[in-house]
Amino acid sequence: MSDGLEDMATLSVPPPFHAVCSGPSDAFLRAVVEAEAEAGAATLVWSSRPDLVDLAVVFEPEMPLRQARLVGPVLMLAMADALAALGPPQKDCRFAWPGTLEVDGAEVGSVSVTAPAFAEEESVPEWLVAGVKLRLSFPPDVSDPGKTPERTALYEEGFGDVTGVEIVESFSRHLLHWTNRWLEEGGEPVAQEWLDHLAPRLLGGAVKHGLDPRTGDLLLLDPGSTKPRRMDLAAAQADPQA
DSSP states (O other): OOOSGGGGGGOOOOTTOEEEEOTTSOHHHHHHHHHHTTOOTTEEEEOOOTTEEEEEEEEOOSSOHHHHTTHHHHHHHHHHHHHHHHSOTTOOEEEETTTEEEETTEEEEEEEEEOOTTOOTTSOOSOEEEEEEEESSOOTTOOOGGGOTTBOOGGGTTOTTOOHHHHHHHHHHHHHHHHHHHHHHOSHHHHHHHHHTBOHHHHSSSSEEEEOTTTOOEEEEOTTOSSOEEEOHHHHHHOTTO
C-alpha cells in the first residue's frame, strides 16, 4: 500500500485545470478562499493527506445557480469513472443522493457544493466550488473496520496499489469529459448516467427514482402515484445530513 506522498510533486492535470496543493489542509475550504480571491475557473485544489483523496474545483458557471448545482452529479460521475479505470474489476462506485459515493455497498466518500453567501438560485453566481472527499484508509485508531460495515475505505476494497495522486489525475481527465458533455449536450446524459450508478438497494424498492436533468433534484415516484415527489438539490447541498 502506497501513502501517495512520493508522487505529490508530479501531479499532472489536463488544461484548463490549474493545480494548487493545500498541503494537509482541507482542499474544499482552500478552494473557497481561492474562488473569493478570484483565482478563476478550473482551479483544482488538492490535499496531500495520505489517508484521503481530498480535492475541490472552482467553477465560474454561465447559468443560474439552480442549474449549475448539477455540477455535483457531474463530479460524482467523474470520480466513478476514475475509480473504474484504476481499481479492481467488479468494484464499481455507486451513488446515493445527494452526494454519497459507495463501493461494495458501503460509504467511501462524498461530494460537496457551495456558492457565495446570499447567491440567488435564479441568478448566475460569481463562482461555485465543488469538492470530493474519498477515504483511502481508516485512521490508525480504527482497529477493526468491520465494526462499521456502513463505511469503507478504498484500501479495504482492493485499491491498495492505487495512489491518491493517480486518482486525482484520473478524476481531472474524467471531469473534463463530463463537464464538456454537460455543457454541449445538456443535463440529460448526466441524469441518465447518474441513475445508472444508483445504489442497487435504492433501485430495488417500490419507489421509482429519477433525476431532474435541469436542476439535479431527486424525483421519487411512489406506487400508484402519477406525480413524483421532488427533493430539492439546493437544500440537500446546503445540509447534506438533513
